[in-house]
Amino acid sequence: MFNTVKKIIKYPRVTGDYPNKPLDSSLFIGKPEIDLSKCNRCGECLSRCPSNAIVMDKTSNNIGINYDECIFCALCEDVCQSEAVKMTNSFELAEKDKNKLRMNTLVIEEKNISDPDYEIICSDLKANIKKIFGRSLQIREVDSGSCNGCDTEINALNNPFNDIERLGISFVPSPRHADMLLVTGTAVRNMQNALIKAYNATPDPKIVVAVGACACSGGIFKDAYATSNGIDSIVPVDVYVPGCPPRPQAIIYGILKALDRVR
Amino acid sequence: MDNIIESKNMILTKLNSKLSETFSEDIYRSVVDNTNELYLEANPEHILEICTYINTTLGYPLISMFANDEQSLCDKYAVYYVFADREQGILLIIKTLVDPNKMEIRSITKKVHAAALYEREINDLFGIVPVGHPNPKRLVFHSNWPQAEHPLRKDFDVKHKLDFAKEETDFQKVTGEGVYEIPVGPIHAGIIEPGHFRFSVVGEPIINLEAQLYYTHKGIEKMCEGQSIERCLYVAERISGDETFANSLTYCQAIEKIAKVKIPTRAEYTRVVFAELERLTNHLGDLGGLCLDAAYGFATFQFRMMKGWAYWIADELCGMRFLRSVNKLGGVRQDFILGKELKTIEELKKIKSELEDTVKIIKSNSMFIDRVENTGILQTKIATDLNAVGPSGRASGLCFDVRKSFPYEAYKQLEFNIPKHNNGDINCRMNTKIKECFESIYLMIQAIETMPSGKLLEPVKTFEPYQCAFGLTEAPRGENIHWIMTGENNTIFRYKIRTPSFCNWPALCHAVKGNIVPDFPIINKSFNLSYAGNDL
Ligand code: SF4
Numbered sequence: 001m002f003n004t005v006k007k008i009i010k011y012p013r014v015t016g017d018y019p020n021k022p023l024d025s026s027l028f029i030g031k032p033e034i035d036l037s038k039c040n041r042c043g044e045c046l047s048r049c050p051s052n053a054i055v056m057d058k059t060s061n062n063i064g065i066n067y068d069e070c071i072f073c074a075l076c077e078d079v080c081q082s083e084a085v086k087m088t089n090s091f092e093l094a095e096k097d098k099n100k101l102r103m104n105t106l107v108i109e110e111k112n113i114s115d116p117d118y119e120i121i122c123s124d125l126k127a128n129i130k131k132i133f134g135r136s137l138q139i140r141e142v143d144s145g146s147c148n149g150c151d152t153e154i155n156a157l158n159n160p161f162n163d164i165e166r167l168g169i170s171f172v173p174s175p176r177h178a179d180m181l182l183v184t185g186t187a188v189r190n191m192q193n194a195l196i197k198a199y200n201a202t203p204d205p206k207i208v209v210a211v212g213a214c215a216c217s218g219g220i221f222k223d224a225y226a227t228s229n230g231i232d233s234i235v236p237v238d239v240y241v242p243g244c245p246p247r248p249q250a251i252i253y254g255i256l257k258a259l260d261r262v263r
Numbered sequence: 264m265d266n267i268i269e270s271k272n273m274i275l276t277k278l279n280s281k282l283s284e285t286f287s288e289d290i291y292r293s294v295v296d297n298t299n300e301l302y303l304e305a306n307p308e309h310i311l312e313i314c315t316y317i318n319t320t321l322g323y324p325l326i327s328m329f330a331n332d333e334q335s336l337c338d339k340y341a342v343y344y345v346f347a348d349r350e351q352g353i354l355l356i357i358k359t360l361v362d363p364n365k366m367e368i369r370s371i372t373k374k375v376h377a378a379a380l381y382e383r384e385i386n387d388l389f390g391i392v393p394v395g396h397p398n399p400k401r402l403v404f405h406s407n408w409p410q411a412e413h414p415l416r417k418d419f420d421v422k423h424k425l426d427f428a429k430e431e432t433d434f435q436k437v438t439g440e441g442v443y444e445i446p447v448g449p450i451h452a453g454i455i456e457p458g459h460f461r462f463s464v465v466g467e468p469i470i471n472l473e474a475q476l477y478y479t480h481k482g483i484e485k486m487c488e489g490q491s492i493e494r495c496l497y498v499a500e501r502i503s504g505d506e507t508f509a510n511s512l513t514y515c516q517a518i519e520k521i522a523k524v525k526i527p528t529r530a531e532y533t534r535v536v537f538a539e540l541e542r543l544t545n546h547l548g549d550l551g552g553l554c555l556d557a558a559y560g561f562a563t564f565q566f567r568m569m570k571g572w573a574y575w576i577a578d579e580l581c582g583m584r585f586l587r588s589v590n591k592l593g594g595v596r597q598d599f600i601l602g603k604e605l606k607t608i609e610e611l612k613k614i615k616s617e618l619e620d621t622v623k624i625i626k627s628n629s630m631f632i633d634r635v636e637n638t639g640i641l642q643t644k645i646a647t648d649l650n651a652v653g654p655s656g657r658a659s660g661l662c663f664d665v666r667k668s669f670p671y672e673a674y675k676q677l678e679f680n681i682p683k684h685n686n687g688d689i690n691c692r693m694n695t696k697i698k699e700c701f702e703s704i705y706l707m708i709q710a711i712e713t714m715p716s717g718k719l720l721e722p723v724k725t726f727e728p729y730q731c732a733f734g735l736t737e738a739p740r741g742e743n744i745h746w747i748m749t750g751e752n753n754t755i756f757r758y759k760i761r762t763p764s765f766c767n768w769p770a771l772c773h774a775v776k777g778n779i780v781p782d783f784p785i786i787n788k789s790f791n792l793s794y795a796g797n798d799l
Binding site: 003078152193 | 407408414420421422423425450453454457478479483493494498503505548564570574582583588596620623624795
């Protein structure tokens with residue numbers, strides 16, 4: 001007992017103050033950026049990108065990265081002969097509009113899977129959603145077929161360094177108690193049904209956040225017999241958090257973005 | 264080095280002649296590959312006798328088993344049975360051919376129990392029926408998958424999305440007075456991966472547990488076929504997030520064997536540092552989870568804090584918390600350690616002293632120890648039969664470790680001990696992990712201190728087609744095996760992944776029997792298996 005108390009006194013507070021104080025990200029590997037003035041359009045990175053995230057527009061000769069598909073592996077930086085690609089350390093990448101993350105735009109089909117009764121109430125409430133949740137939020141995490149990297153990072157939100165409860169956010173065991181679904185993974189065949197059920201069990205109004213490249217676009221696992229290209233082919237998504245996996249702070253940023261608590 | 268090759272060669276020659284004598288008619292061909300892999304082609308009619316002999320008489324455990332569609336090479340399917348001699352560090356692979364017009368093999372499960380799941384897996388993925396299997400249920404696919412489709416056959420298009428079939432899943436039924444079932448999952452209450460558990464219970468004690476896994480099945484093995492060898496490294500890193508480095512290392516090891524390159528010594532040491540860092544991080548996380556499930560908040564946060572420190576080291580060394588993009592084929596991406604030696608060692612020592620203090624505190628907490636002692640016992644016999652690996656195996660008396668039995672990278676030059684316990688309960692698994700944390704820290708410090716300078720990458724560009732090799736490493740959860748066969752134009756022809764979780768899931772189902780339902784979470788945590796690594 002004495003030793004326990006001693007430890008508690010020794011480490012009174014290790015929690016960081018992100019997002020109020022910016023994080024020292026000098027060591028991080030964040031999103032890659034292409035310096036168009038240096039790039040000679042050789043297409044090497046394009047053909048070697050493991051998740052086919054780099055695209056070139058033949059007519060305008062423009063090259064760019066779809067960050068929803070990027071797995072942040074730094075291979076493009078290594079293979080670029082003209083040193084045009086650089087891994088930056090920016091990690092706050094979450095966006096509400098998927099096309100803001102993309103170079104070539106994508107049309108996302110509207111999905112209608114929820115009960116029609118709720119639909120009407122839902123649309124009224126959506127406008128007030130931020131007011132309603134105010135500063136507190138209950139989250140249910142759903143793994144729809146991840147590699148468990150993203151889940152480990154979501155778990156890390158509860159560790160003493162991030163302690164997400166200080167922001168009034170907590171994780172709940174049931175979707176029925178949740179305001180937000182935090183979905184990881186590519187919505188694989190065997191989880192699609194469970195994901196839809198969890199979505200419908202979450203009371204309206206609700207927010208869905210797609211965490212990680214898999215959930216945003218299928219990431220490295222897209223186009224296979226048992227995977228889908230992003231969870232937005234199954235349920236509507238409000239915020240996309242790119243990364244493979246996104247760091248805990250990047251997930252916090254995404255959650256707060258969904259609530260409009262950060263710009 | 265030459266000595267080792269020679270001595271291995273001798274062992275293999277002896278083994279080969281012994282088997283050829285015993286089964287003279289039934290062994291057609293033998294090939295030695297990559298110094299320690301002996302491939303024997305055997306008569307499918309007598310596969311049961313051969314495997315039983317190897318497993319029981321020679322005492323080699325079955326460590327992997329898989330099929331391969333080799334119709335483009337020899338008009339047949341092939342099934343490989345992989346046995347290991349862990350004392351001498353050799354692999355014995357029995358290969359049999361299956362006629363595409365008669366997709367059957369004789370099941371060896373009744374004699375070699377560890378084959379049970381592999382045979383069901385092969386049945387699902389290839390449609391090769393194990394005749395005589397005691398429980399030939401589907402494994403990989405759920406009832407939504409059409410019966411006649413087998414994705415690992417070469418004529419199945421990887422992008423082909425099948426319609427959902429509607430069938431009922433049947434679970435093992437336990438009947439009798441007062442028996443009831445508790446279904447749990449696939450989505451669990453905590454932040455963990457999906458899987459369905461069916462408990463059959465009388466009162467409180469669990470009589471039977473059936474785990475329906477493969478909810479996160481993505482088709483990784485199929486996805487890699489025909490892809491470039493470079494790209495598949497990144498897929499391998501994403502087999503199981505928390506074992507990123509172990510999987511990429513196993514993949515690199517197999518590919519480097521095929522390319523016949525020896526990676527620079529500094530890269531070998533660097534890999535040891537990262538592999539041990541991953542082990543430390545995972546074990547600290549497991550210990551934290553264990554305390555959380557015993558509602559021991561203080562200890563949970565201590566371990567989580569230490570795990571956070573381990574992540575800081577990762578960030579400082581390579582900028583990636585999950586050690587992704589560290590490995591490259593032929594070495595490591597850059598010199599991650601140079602100039603950071605002192606700082607890293609200092610941080611490691613900090614974790615070590617904190618861990619010592621915390622362990623002292625939790626071990627003096629009799630309420631906690633009472634909870635973990637004699638709970639969730641995995642008996643040695645069952646562990647042996649199922650080939651339980653890693654810390655869970657070592658806690659049940661199976662004292663082997665790939666780092667010792669098949670030494671790779673720089674482990675031969677470094678000093679470390681393997682913990683051994685016999686009771687097989689949560690307490691033993693916990694103690695094994697605690698001990699391994701200290702060993703990992705010790706290994707990392709040794710590796711950083713003795714690391715020679717030099718280059719880090721021996722580039723490998725082209726690969727011979729249709730060569731195969733095993734990668735064998737000790738992941739944080741235990742023995743990790745990848746088998747790779749290259750295709751034309753530097754692609755993958757077949758990639759078989761067997762993670763430690765695959766072996767340990769059935770062991771978990773046995774360990775919970777007789778325990779009460781509320782103890783299941785803590786037993787589960789003490790194994791801490793990966794769903795993604797199992798489901799692929
Ligand atoms: S986005 Fe990356 S880390 Fe997250 S689940 Fe997918 S592969 Fe794993």
